[in-house]
Amino acid sequence: MKLIKTLFPALLLAGCATTTPTLTPEQKFQRADKNNDGSVSRVEATNLIIADAFAMYDTNRDGFVDEAEFVASGGKSENFRKINQSGSGKISLEEAQANREVFNVFAVSFDEADANKDGKVTLAEYQNYLKLRDAAVR
Ligand SMILES: [Ca+2]
Ligand SMILES: [Ca+2]
């Protein structure tokens, strides 16, 4: 479990305060799987994982992560400013997903979820990944 822990630094900190997500993992996966072929690409899956993390950070659920929320979830102010390129003081999900550094951090999670390393994540792989992640969070 040690490897997984290092892969989810932000989620580890944010995970404890999570409220019940409105979508099931199956629903989220289906949303990410735009062409409905039962698997998601690296980009699709990474954006899904970013969206998951984003929801954890957005504690007041206004659709944006502000600096207070970011810091409360274990983020650093300087990183917040890097992601918040628009300078609005709030990060939108689009902003987070468009940020290369954010993407690279969570693409690592995709590589972890893609157990058979075929460059795609199936629902089963995603569910297994969530199990491992939840185990790491606890
Ligand atoms: Ca697909
Ligand atoms: Ca918010």
Ligand SMILES: [Ca+2]
């Ligand atoms: Ca796979």
